[in-house]
Amino acid sequence: MTTNAQLQAEIDRLNQAMAGRTRVPSNLPKFTGKRGEDVREWLFQIENACRINGIQIEDTSTRLPGIAGSTMEKPASGWFLRWSSTTRNEEHTWGIFREHVLQHFEASNYQAVLREKLQRLKQTADIETYNG
Secondary structure, X not given: OOOHHHHHHHHHHHHHHHXXXXXXXXXXXXXXXXXXXXXXXXXXXXXXXXXXXXXXXXXXXXXXXXXHHOOEOOXXXXXXXXXXXXXXXXXXXXXXXXXXXXXXXXXXXXXXXXXXXXXXXXXXXOHHHHHO
């Protein structure tokens, strides 16, 4: 028969084992990689959710690519499977993953589109109204 002390010791052992594991935040945004999706916004939201949940954001982090990959849905999930199986293990870092995601999913004319949007902005009220 198991004693209370043995049960408590087992609970303590399990709690210590769980303390070292990365907890994947449940509020992560999904990403499909389809046209019109903003990959930079998705990466920002992933990093923000991880920070909120106590996960450090560093280019050398090897945990973040797996966390981000778990939020990818088709067709982006297919890209992630190929990336994770063809990229050397030592390159499975957040910095390299982020660079490859941007190369693959960001529109080639992203900067031009942003410049065009900026040029189309027009002032619609005086500065005093804006400043409140």
